[in-house]
Amino acid sequence: YPVSLHTSYHQDLFEEERGETLTRTKRMITRTALSTIIAFCSGIRHIQGYANFNQQNRMIRTALKMSSTKSTDISSWTDLKSDSESTPVGKSLVAEVELRSTGKGSAHVQNKLRQFKSEEEPVITLFRDHAGWCPYCQKTMLLVEEKEIPIKIDLVPMRSYGDKPREFLAKVPNGLLPAIEVNGQVITESQVIMELLDKWHPTSDGYKAMLPDEKDTKGWAKYDSLARLERELFSSWCNLVFRPEGGAIGGLISNPFQKDKNISGSMKGFLDCIGKVDKELKSTKGPWFFDEQDYPTMIDFVYVSHVERMLASVAFWKGLNLRDPKWKFDGLNAWLEAFEKRESYLAFKSDYFTHVMDIPPQYGPGYDGGFEEDRIKFAKKITGRDGSWSLPLDFDDPLQPLYKGPPLPVVVLESMGIQPDSNGSYESADPTAMENACQYMAAWKLAGNGANISRFAARGGPKGSSNSRKSFGAPLADPYADPDKEIQPVVDSVLRIVCKCLMSPDEKDKLENDLVGAISDEGIDGVKSSLEYLRDRVGVPRDLPLASARYLRAYLNWAIDVISK
Numbered sequence: 001y002p003v004s005l006h007t008s009y010h011q012d013l014f015e016e017e018r019g020e021t022l023t024r025t026k027r028m029i030t031r032t033a034l035s036t037i038i039a040f041c042s043g044i045r046h047i048q049g050y051a052n053f054n055q056q057n058r059m060i061r062t063a064l065k066m067s068s069t070k071s072t073d074i075s076s077w078t079d080l081k082s083d084s085e086s087t088p089v090g091k092s093l094v095a096e097v098e099l100r101s102t103g104k105g106s107a108h109v110q111n112k113l114r115q116f117k118s119e120e121e122p123v124i125t126l127f128r129d130h131a132g133w134c135p136y137c138q139k140t141m142l143l144v145e146e147k148e149i150p151i152k153i154d155l156v157p158m159r160s161y162g163d164k165p166r167e168f169l170a171k172v173p174n175g176l177l178p179a180i181e182v183n184g185q186v187i188t189e190s191q192v193i194m195e196l197l198d199k200w201h202p203t204s205d206g207y208k209a210m211l212p213d214e215k216d217t218k219g220w221a222k223y224d225s226l227a228r229l230e231r232e233l234f235s236s237w238c239n240l241v242f243r244p245e246g247g248a249i250g251g252l253i254s255n256p257f258q259k260d261k262n263i264s265g266s267m268k269g270f271l272d273c274i275g276k277v278d279k280e281l282k283s284t285k286g287p288w289f290f291d292e293q294d295y296p297t298m299i300d301f302v303y304v305s306h307v308e309r310m311l312a313s314v315a316f317w318k319g320l321n322l323r324d325p326k327w328k329f330d331g332l333n334a335w336l337e338a339f340e341k342r343e344s345y346l347a348f349k350s351d352y353f354t355h356v357m358d359i360p361p362q363y364g365p366g367y368d369g370g371f372e373e374d375r376i377k378f379a380k381k382i383t384g385r386d387g388s389w390s391l392p393l394d395f396d397d398p399l400q401p402l403y404k405g406p407p408l409p410v411v412v413l414e415s416m417g418i419q420p421d422s423n424g425s426y427e428s429a430d431p432t433a434m435e436n437a438c439q440y441m442a443a444w445k446l447a448g449n450g451a452n453i454s455r456f457a458a459r460g461g462p463k464g465s466s467n468s469r470k471s472f473g474a475p476l477a478d479p480y481a482d483p484d485k486e487i488q489p490v491v492d493s494v495l496r497i498v499c500k501c502l503m504s505p506d507e508k509d510k511l512e513n514d515l516v517g518a519i520s521d522e523g524i525d526g527v528k529s530s531l532e533y534l535r536d537r538v539g540v541p542r543d544l545p546l547a548s549a550r551y552l553r554a555y556l557n558w559a560i561d562v563i564s565k
Contacts, residue, residue, distance in 0.1 A: 074496045077450035084447040089440035092415035107145045107347035109541045116148040127179040130155040131542045133358040135305035136190035137178045138348045142301045143194050145344035147207050160361035161477035210298040226299050236270040241313050245369035262371045281331030287338035312355035316382050317366040319375030341405035341424040351540040352382045352400050361473030389553045395431045403427045407547035442552040443502035454492035458483030460533025461526040476537055487526040493518045498555050515562045524563055531556050
């Protein structure tokens with residue numbers, strides 16, 4: 001699958017016992033070396049000339065060098081896991097994982113059970129996507145979290161990055177997500193599901209209201225109008241991003257009298273529609289679409305999952321940063337910041353990189369256009385090609401702000417003594433404490449699944465890329481790929497050094513020497529491609545929140561840079 005770090009993603013891939021994995025790795029190293037020696041000795045009997053002898057001699061030297069990595073000098077995954085769990089962040093996360101397993105605790109993209117205040121087993125099962133890509137699953141989960149609806153959750157791959165389980169297709173033959181099952185009856189379509197969940201959990205039972213009161217004709221008229229505007233916004237976004245701009249293609253004709261030549265007819269239509277949304281948000285006293293409640297309601301959730309994807313896509317393909325004050329979308333920005341202050345939103349919020357990778361398989365390819373200079377700049381920043389994925393990292397990201405609300409789970413922030421500002425943001429947080437919290441969380445994630453992540457990363461090795469694979473719509477998805485077993489032990493050593501450095505950045509100089517000593521010249525390219533493979537598949541929020549994920553990406557780039565030299 002396109003992401004790799006979570007324990008429950010694949011039972012046979014991410015939940016093996018660490019000791020057994022290490023033992024198998026050592027056995028594999030020994031078998032590799034012995035089998036190479038036997039093959040070499042056998043081949044000696046049939047030497048056809050000195051050239052053949054030289055070639056086999058080089059092969060044996062390469063295999064022995066790669067298998068003789070000084071892994072004993074590098075902390076084991078068991079030790080790294082113990083070290084990571086002894087940090088304040090690690091302790092808080094271990095406790096939180098245990099709490100979430102009971103259905104309590106904070107929102108999380110991989111939760112399988114939500115009990116909230118209920119002690120009874122939920123009667124509703126929600127099927128949602130595994131990687132956190134589906135906007136319709138996201139808005140449904142936001143409703144569940146805000147209303148605190150007890151529910152069981154079954155995670156299912158989207159067709160763009162994996163095959164759906166046979167058991168799920170037996171219940172939902174068309175494979176649509178999200179879906180719910182209640183007393184053996186299966187219901188699909190996110191809007192229907194959300195309205196039913198709201199109806200089944202009324203205010204009379206202590207649940208929050210998500211829709212206007214049945215007798216509130218004015219409120220329902222406003223709701224229906226906003227719902228139509230959301231569809232208009234969605235249509236204008238599709239016209240802008242998924243069709244070529246200008247000319248007569250698709251009926252999109254640029255306006256020759258437009259003052260800014262970068263604004264095509266389709267971009268103007270999109271900006272005009274965003275302007276209408278902004279006006280509606282400015283018309284209320286608070287940040288939400290309805291004033292009657294001090295929390296987001298159904299219509300806010302209907303909008304936010306696609307608006308989140310709009311922000312990423314128009315920046316990447318059109319050079320349009322909707323959060324830039326120059327556009328004067330103050331209502332939209334206040335609304336986004338209000339969402340970002342809610343921990344439940346952080347749990348399902350993705351980053352721009354993940355979105356520009358997951359959008360094309362779902363909607364079709366995006367077309368470049370708009371503000372060309374900004375488009376190139378933003379595209380490089382989103383993919384890290386401008387150096388923004390390299391150490392040292394800037395405290396914040398101007399394109400996708402990190403600290404308008406909690407950038408990490410609140411339990412992590414509290415464990416490091418990081419408190420919010422009076423307005424709920426973390427923009428004034430101590431940069432060093434925040435950096436340590438982000439790194440500790442990334443190290444904890446990596447150490448907890450290290451051997452399996454090493455095997456996953458080794459898919460990017462020279463022989464991993466030659467595996468026969470079933471293709472999927474998502475370009476980074478290859479769930480059936482096997483690792484390059486020859487390079488895997490070296491990749492494992494390198495990732496252990498990366499994990500150690502995340503926890504002990506002051507030891508970077510020493511760890512750089514360990515990196516150099518861990519790899520033979522012949523193994524450099526394979527290790528680099530494996531680290532790049534892993535770096536590009538760190539998904540948000542699937543693996544980590546962005547504030548922590550960007551440190552994992554940056555430390556992988558640090559290792560790539562060191563071994564490249």
